[in-house]
Amino acid sequence: MSKESTLIAALRALAPHPAARGLQDDCAVLDFGGETLVLTHDMMVEGVHWLAGQDMADVAWKLVATNLSDLAAKGADPIGVLLGFTLGDDDTRFLTGLNEALTAFNVPLLGGDTVSANGPRTLGLTALGRATSRSVPDRRGASPGDTLWLTGPVGAAMLGFEALRDRTSADSTAFRRPTPRLPEGRALAPLVTAMMDVSDGLLIDATRMAQASNVTFAITSASVPFPPSLPPERQDDAMRWGDDYELLFTLPSGIEPPISAHCIGTANAPTASPVIVDGAVLHGSLGYTHD
Missing domain, CATH: 3.30.1330.10 (PurM-like, N-terminal domain)
Structure with a gap:
């Protein structure tokens, strides 16, 4: 810990x-x-x-x-x-x-x-x-059977940080000037069962929401959105890096979000691992922590 x-x-x-x-x-x-x-x-x-x-x-x-x-x-x-x-x-x-x-x-x-x-x-x-909603979204509301969604790609901030650090010509906007998803949050608030923003990394934040809700999230990596410029071999890094500030949320099965979003997995009954990716238990650091 x-x-x-x-x-x-x-x-x-x-x-x-x-x-x-x-x-x-x-x-x-x-x-x-x-x-x-x-x-x-x-x-x-x-x-x-x-x-x-x-x-x-x-x-x-x-x-x-x-x-x-x-x-x-x-x-x-x-x-x-x-x-x-x-x-x-x-x-x-x-x-x-x-x-x-x-x-x-x-x-x-x-x-x-x-x-x-x-x-x-x-x-x-x-x-x-x-x-703006009578029921204010919480991390704790996801239930087995819910679907897991993400509003946009992860990994853009990681690439932006590296461009800024290395002083290359690549776009660093995502790291320097992120955009909070305020309109999307207002649209989703009356419908979601749980929601949080992705600040420390998709995997660690999904873990936090799963633990708060007492479920296990099963994520399919092929469904996770990434920036077009991200090399495929860096997708795992992108899911652990953070600073993307997209919204991670769950909806009851059969409910579609009123905004553009990507279904990346499902909520299942709790197991020993709060998050699994492509059926596998995760190892190593899942994202940013203050040690």
Whole structure:
């Protein structure tokens, strides 16, 4: 078990409120008056989530987009964001990218906090949303017999990272400026039995949703969408890499999604392995973890 998993397991004892969803989800879901609020917080660290020397306009965009992706997985409309910011020598480019992201996704900056510190910079963002469906999607709702779906390809962010790292002419947009699937999440929210975004890797995130739902997902690799430029021998890498921010969701058998999506498998009764691919049990690291 990773340090992250160990800490989250310990934190569950401190989070008995129903809005915390047992800390098995990416968001808190809080009934407030006549509304249901959806709240999430993500952090990014220099050298871990972005490359040293990377354009801070792209970092600002990604900070906003990754948090809004959590809201998308709940079918929520963004209300606003709060920024936690470590000051740099010149923050002009960050402000440019932040303005571009806030404008593109039509979400206001509501406040936050700034600090000075030595060492790698750490940035945080809290995103607040309003649920659009009476039943807010959860990781825990999949049942045996459900079908497993993915909104788009995995592996584009991996290729984009490598292009940026190696300074090639290949397109790095998917890594630098992901797009949260907000419209897709709103369309899916009333129908899905479970849903989350793919941030740490398809296989590890599918494992998390399977464990939360007490099922085993049987994935067919030939049905998983990949970028056309991805070499076939790297498909396994792409399923473990992460940062793609597509939506992974389940539907009752016979129900088709109202959006473009790919059926990549089924939910079965639970076994010793939460996820199997092409009938085989998985080995090695399934995706990104904070060790």
